Amino acid sequence: MDKYSILKQYYGHSAFRAGQEALIDAILSGRDALCVMPTGGGKSLCYQIPALLLPGITLVVSPLISLMKDQVAALKSAGIPAAYINSSLTGEQIRTVYARTRKGAYKLIYVAPERLETNSFLSLMQEMDVSFLAVDEAHCISQWGQDFRPSYLGIVDFINALPRRPIVAAYTATATKQVQSDILRLLQLQSPYRIVTGFDRPNLYFDVRRPKNKFSALAALIEERRGRSGIVYCATRAAVERVCDSLCDRGIAATRYHAGLTDEERQQNQDDFQFDRKTVMIATNAFGMGIDKSNVSFVIHYNMPKSLEAYYQEAGRAGRDGENADCVLLFAPADVETARFLIENGGADQLSEEDAALVRKRDYERLQAMTGYCKSVDCLRGRLLDYFGQIHPANCGNCSNCKATYQTEDITLSAQMILSCVMRIRERLGYYVGKTLVIQVLRGSRDQRLLSLGLASLSTYGLMDKTSPSVIERYIEYLESAGYLEVDQRYSTLRPTKKASAVLFDGECVLMQKRVEPKTEKKRPRGAFSDEFEENSLYEALRAQRAELAKRESVPAYVIFSNATLADMAEKAPRSLSELLEVSGVGERKASRYGEAFLRTIEEYIQQQG
Numbered sequence: 001m002d003k004y005s006i007l008k009q010y011y012g013h014s015a016f017r018a019g020q021e022a023l024i025d026a027i028l029s030g031r032d033a034l035c036v037m038p039t040g041g042g043k044s045l046c047y048q049i050p051a052l053l054l055p056g057i058t059l060v061v062s063p064l065i066s067l068m069k070d071q072v073a074a075l076k077s078a079g080i081p082a083a084y085i086n087s088s089l090t091g092e093q094i095r096t097v098y099a100r101t102r103k104g105a106y107k108l109i110y111v112a113p114e115r116l117e118t119n120s121f122l123s124l125m126q127e128m129d130v131s132f133l134a135v136d137e138a139h140c141i142s143q144w145g146q147d148f149r150p151s152y153l154g155i156v157d158f159i160n161a162l163p164r165r166p167i168v169a170a171y172t173a174t175a176t177k178q179v180q181s182d183i184l185r186l187l188q189l190q191s192p193y194r195i196v197t198g199f200d201r202p203n204l205y206f207d208v209r210r211p212k213n214k215f216s217a218l219a220a221l222i223e224e225r226r227g228r229s230g231i232v233y234c235a236t237r238a239a240v241e242r243v244c245d246s247l248c249d250r251g252i253a254a255t256r257y258h259a260g261l262t263d264e265e266r267q268q269n270q271d272d273f274q275f276d277r278k279t280v281m282i283a284t285n286a287f288g289m290g291i292d293k294s295n296v297s298f299v300i301h302y303n304m305p306k307s308l309e310a311y312y313q314e315a316g317r318a319g320r321d322g323e324n325a326d327c328v329l330l331f332a333p334a335d336v337e338t339a340r341f342l343i344e345n346g347g348a349d350q351l352s353e354e355d356a357a358l359v360r361k362r363d364y365e366r367l368q369a370m371t372g373y374c375k376s377v378d379c380l381r382g383r384l385l386d387y388f389g390q391i392h393p394a395n396c397g398n399c400s401n402c403k404a405t406y407q408t409e410d411i412t413l414s415a416q417m418i419l420s421c422v423m424r425i426r427e428r429l430g431y432y433v434g435k436t437l438v439i440q441v442l443r444g445s446r447d448q449r450l451l452s453l454g455l456a457s458l459s460t461y462g463l464m465d466k467t468s469p470s471v472i473e474r475y476i477e478y479l480e481s482a483g484y485l486e487v488d489q490r491y492s493t494l495r496p497t498k499k500a501s502a503v504l505f506d507g508e509c510v511l512m513q514k515r516v517e518p519k520t521e522k523k524r525p526r527g528a529f530s531d532e533f534e535e536n537s538l539y540e541a542l543r544a545q546r547a548e549l550a551k552r553e554s555v556p557a558y559v560i561f562s563n564a565t566l567a568d569m570a571e572k573a574p575r576s577l578s579e580l581l582e583v584s585g586v587g588e589r590k591a592s593r594y595g596e597a598f599l600r601t602i603e604e605y606i607q608q609q610g
């Protein structure tokens with residue numbers, strides 16, 4: 001068997017995606033590897049196929065129990081002998097898996113990193129022929145990453161204790177140089193093959209909105225997507241509770257996930273979401289790493305996350321099956337304050353003062369990039385790809401900024417007032433202040449603090465009393481994004497840049513690009529597998545069939561077939577097993593297991609249509 005026939009027979013895919021094949025070849029030739037691919041890029045295949053082709057056993061180190069369970073379920077349903085060992089199994093179950101491992105029953109074994117530190121597991125693996133060790137979510141090894149997991153540091157000791165060093169490959173979606181070099185160093189990869197694939201996810205639509213009322217904006221977005229599976233990320237547990245309750249009150253099948261719930265409830269809610277019993281998951285960032293539910297059709301951020309890495313990873317959980325999906329961020333300036341609070345009070349406890357300062361500095365840099373994304377009027381996808389160091393066209397045509405229309409407004413006069421106000425305050429007080437105070441001075445506020453600082457006697461006091469605070473705020477933000485003002489991320493004070501003097505003293509014009517918001521939500525044309533399919537379509541019939549099978553086998557629906565596969569099946573409407581194998585995502589094993597049921601559904605549908 002070669003890699004192509006495995007791809008076709010077990011997975012039902014007809015071609016490798018960019019980067020997959022070369023990586024698999026490198027591993028098969030005995031080389032270590034580092035693979036950086038975006039979430040949904042298809043990393044799993046890149047260790048599963050070598051696992052099937054190499055002699056002996058492949059160990060997959062994976063951080064989350066739920067992830068292992070689903071991956072192993074998916075492998076088994078494709079006919080690949082796999083097992084997992086983690087704390088969710090009883091002692092008896094673990095002994096059974098050990099015994100079957102000794103008999104060579106598995107090609108792939110998934111383990112949590114902590115398992116590698118136990119003697120019983122180590123001595124079992126010393127007896128076996130471990131030819132390949134794959135480290136999934138490898139960024140967990142880096143304390144600069146998002147999800148540091150100390151037990152990842154023990155992987156190298158485990159490798160060194162094996163009688164023969166296996167091929168070692170690391171997989172992650174985190175592209176920063178720092179994290180990559182930590183992975184290389186801490187896993188001691190030996191002249192690894194390195195692959196960093198494109199980060200673009202063309203099927204994701206990026207959208208940043210600034211609604212007056214976040215909750216009603218959210219409710220409307222979810223209402224438009226009723227019945228589709230989606231995730232809503234909130235910054236805090238309290239927000240999760242509030243949003244989830246309010247959505248449930250409106251009859252939305254929502255559930256919640258955050259670190260304050262009991263283990264049982266978290267597991268229960270996650271399962272409800274995974275199995276499509278609940279369509280919307282409201283969660284903090286505790287939810288997600290390792291979630292590979294492929295039919296998530298939208299990810300909405302109720303609050304701005306603290307970095308673009310986090311944002312891209314969370315938003316990237318949408319559309320993993322290749323369908324069109326939406327990533328909407330609901331931004332409010334207060335989110336920046338929350339993020340700042342979280343950075344200042346973040347869990348850097350175990351670090352030395354010096355390290356903690358370094359972490360904070362990096363966090364503020366990340367926050368700056370994140371805020372820049374929210375305020376940008378340029379192509380959003382371009383912003384993201386820039387951040388990950390990838391070249392891209394100027395406009396993607398598939399984000400809210402590319403779709404929006406803009407009006408140019410000459411704000412030179414307002415800009416002069418704002419910039420000079422910032423400087424006058426600084427002259428009076430000896431330090432720079434934040435935008436709230438600047439706006440109050442310009443508006444001629446009677447605020448007590450302002451008065452006691454003596455700012456009411458400045459020449460700029462009350463200069464803009466006819467302009468609303470939110471408009472002045474927009475101007476300030478524009479001056480910021482156009483580089484006339486700089487914000488100190490830590491203290492959120494505003495200071496003018498060199499560029500500002502051209503406006504103040506040389507009469508440089510400031511032209512603001514103002515986004516014209518569409519009056520009503522324009523419906524975006526969608527891909528083949530959403531709105532076009534009416535209630536009675538073949539696609540719906542196939543979905544119903546899948547739901548029934550999923551229920552019977554108690555697995556999540558996408559383990560049977562993804563939505564993209566069903567859409568292709570509806571399109572091709574195969575009448576025989578061999579025609580069914582032509583459908584993308586249908587391998588031999590699944591065809592023989594589920595083929596009959598789906599062919600029957602198609603037959604019935606065609607007869608009904610007469």
Ligand code: ADP
Pocket residue numbers: 013014015016017020037038039040041042043044045292294320321562
């Ligand atoms: P990740 O890189 O996030 O771990 P996965 O390995 O979970 O991504 O794959 C994401 C999705 O892409 C899965 O639904 C998988 O079936 C699909 N996929 C992977 N490789 C291919 C391919 N060569 N052709 C078509 N679909 C693929």
Ligand code: MG
Pocket residue numbers: 043044136292
């Ligand atoms: Mg993965």
